[in-house]
Amino acid sequence: MMLRLERDSRTPLYLQIRNQLREMILDGTLSEGSRLPPERKMAAALGVNRTTVVNAYRELAADGLVEGHVGRGTTICRPPLSSSPQSPTYLPPHPLVWSEYFVPRTEGSRDPLLRDLMALLTRSDVISFAAGIPAPELYPLDDFQQAMTHVLNAAGQTFLQPCPVEGYYPLRQTIARRMARRGATVRAENILIVTGSQQGLDLIARAFLRTGDEVVVEAPTYLGALHIFGAVGASLLGMPLDEEGMRMDVLENALVRYRPKLIYTLPTFQNPSGCTMAPRRRLQLLELAHRHRVPIVEDDPYGELYYTDQDPSPLLALDQDGYVIYLSTFSKILFPGLRLGWVAAPRPVIERLSQIKQLADLHCSTLIQGAVHEFCQQGALDRHLERVRDLYRQRRDAMLAALAEVAPAGLEWDEPQGGFNLWCRLPAGIKARQLMAEAARQRVALVPGEVFYPDGGGQEEMRLNFSYPPIAQIPEGVQRLGVALTALLKKRKWVEEQHDVEFAAQPIV
Numbered sequence: 001m002m003l004r005l006e007r008d009s010r011t012p013l014y015l016q017i018r019n020q021l022r023e024m025i026l027d028g029t030l031s032e033g034s035r036l037p038p039e040r041k042m043a044a045a046l047g048v049n050r051t052t053v054v055n056a057y058r059e060l061a062a063d064g065l066v067e068g069h070v071g072r073g074t075t076i077c078r079p080p081l082s083s084s085p086q087s088p089t090y091l092p093p094h095p096l097v098w099s100e101y102f103v104p105r106t107e108g109s110r111d112p113l114l115r116d117l118m119a120l121l122t123r124s125d126v127i128s129f130a131a132g133i134p135a136p137e138l139y140p141l142d143d144f145q146q147a148m149t150h151v152l153n154a155a156g157q158t159f160l161q162p163c164p165v166e167g168y169y170p171l172r173q174t175i176a177r178r179m180a181r182r183g184a185t186v187r188a189e190n191i192l193i194v195t196g197s198q199q200g201l202d203l204i205a206r207a208f209l210r211t212g213d214e215v216v217v218e219a220p221t222y223l224g225a226l227h228i229f230g231a232v233g234a235s236l237l238g239m240p241l242d243e244e245g246m247r248m249d250v251l252e253n254a255l256v257r258y259r260p261k262l263i264y265t266l267p268t269f270q271n272p273s274g275c276t277m278a279p280r281r282r283l284q285l286l287e288l289a290h291r292h293r294v295p296i297v298e299d300d301p302y303g304e305l306y307y308t309d310q311d312p313s314p315l316l317a318l319d320q321d322g323y324v325i326y327l328s329t330f331s332k333i334l335f336p337g338l339r340l341g342w343v344a345a346p347r348p349v350i351e352r353l354s355q356i357k358q359l360a361d362l363h364c365s366t367l368i369q370g371a372v373h374e375f376c377q378q379g380a381l382d383r384h385l386e387r388v389r390d391l392y393r394q395r396r397d398a399m400l401a402a403l404a405e406v407a408p409a410g411l412e413w414d415e416p417q418g419g420f421n422l423w424c425r426l427p428a429g430i431k432a433r434q435l436m437a438e439a440a441r442q443r444v445a446l447v448p449g450e451v452f453y454p455d456g457g458g459q460e461e462m463r464l465n466f467s468y469p470p471i472a473q474i475p476e477g478v479q480r481l482g483v484a485l486t487a488l489l490k491k492r493k494w495v496e497e498q499h500d501v502e503f504a505a506q507p508i509v
């Protein structure tokens with residue numbers, strides 16, 4: 001170790017030793033854990049008094065740069081960082097730029113349209129036709145509290161223990177029984193409980209898709225599915241819908257031409273369009289999937305929310321050959337905050353998805369699964385569904401009546417037989433994006449159709465949700481929407497008139 005002492009300097013010798021050693025520690029020449037020479041040896045090597053070296057080592061110890069141990073000598077420590085610029089161990093602030101550390105991915109939406117919409121939904125003066133959730137004031141809180149208390153009283157320790165990744169077996173049995181009532185025969189072993197059907201979709205995407213794989217989706221379709229498939233790098237083939245659901249002629253061409261890995265469909269009370277696939281189409285879809293050997297993912301969160309006498313069966317009920325991976329959730333029929341959904345599929349699929357789920361979160365909350373099972377056992381889910389079907393039907397009817405009353409010419413809408421949403425086509429030349437901005441000024445929120453399309457389209461369409469706003473607000477909200485739309489129509493008319501004037505002013509040659 002080379003230390004140079006200037007005996008004529010005004011800096012005392014012990015400080016010269018301390019300064020030089022400090023620099024060597026800070027620049028890494030002396031590494032953490034290495035030892036300084038014993039004081040006596042150092043003093044002899046430098047030709048100084050031993051006390052001079054003792055004082056230098058003490059100074060270094062006071063700065064936290066060395067530690068003295070009896071019998072082991074003086075060891076170099078990792079320099080403690082100081083916030084004082086005067087300190088020898090001061091490091092200027094250099095915050096991490098986190099985005100530089102992230103692996104590049106495309107997950108999540110950065111669409112400013114959705115950001116603006118979210119900002120709008122936080123305003124208490126806005127009537128929201130934009131949410132996609134049940135009405136909180138209809139939540140069956142007492143019944144759920146009873147179910148929760150029951151499981152905690154009866155077997156609190158069990159329900160606070162881990163459970164198998166596939167889920168709490170009695171809940172899987174209950175779900176299987178409920179599905180059988182809807183015509184789909186599955187066994188509890190074919191059911192995987194997931195953290196909302198969003199997780200189910202994510203597991204499916206991870207299990208089946210690689211970057212560049214083609215996936216058939218409906219156009220429009222569920223926004224969350226677009227994000228999930230996009231995040232794994234899948235390429236989306238949007239199939240147009242007509243009043244009977246996905247167009248089978250277009251699907252057949254896509255199957256032949258692109259050989260997709262999956263067909264993702266919402267055959268019952270589709271989100272966002274409200275459309276239900278006709279029975280004939282369902283058979284055609286299964287037949288095409290069978291012929292081209294492509295699995296179908298059926299997403300069915302709304303099937304039990306029907307507003308006619310008909311309880312529609314899932315597509316799965318018609319599936320003879322195990323081509324359908326079925327997804328549903330308690331989010332729409334009970335509470336979205338439970339984060340509880342399920343996948344029903346052939347065993348090999350359940351096993352694969354379970355392996356992936358185990359990596360993500362081990363299993364869903366045992367307590368919540370126990371409480372939901374108890375809630376179903378007590379008949380509370382059936383009672384709740386009966387009640388909300390009636391109330392949501394009233395909300396839908398209130399929206400239809402208000403639209404019929406105030407809608408300007410050119411606005412068209414469908415009449416959904418279930419679900420939460422009503423799909424509208426705007427008068428020609430009116431963009432839903434513009435309408436969203438104008439409607440925000442009138443304090444009403446909607447979702448522009450384009451966010452639901454995989455590959456453009458939907459600019460002159462919009463989704464109106466009727467499940468969330470209290471029924472008393474629906475006519476007022478539609479009225480405000482009518483004002484916004486009329487304002488845009490007036491603007492459009494004015495622009496057209498200007499064009500006509502300009503045109504008329506042209507000399508005819």
Ligand SMILES: Cc1ncc(COP(=O)(O)O)c(C=O)c1O
Nearest residue numbers: 132196197198222271329331341
């Ligand atoms: C069609 C569709 N699939 C899946 C989901 C996600 O539901 P969950 O809350 O169970 O994750 C939704 C929620 O809006 C949906 O509309």
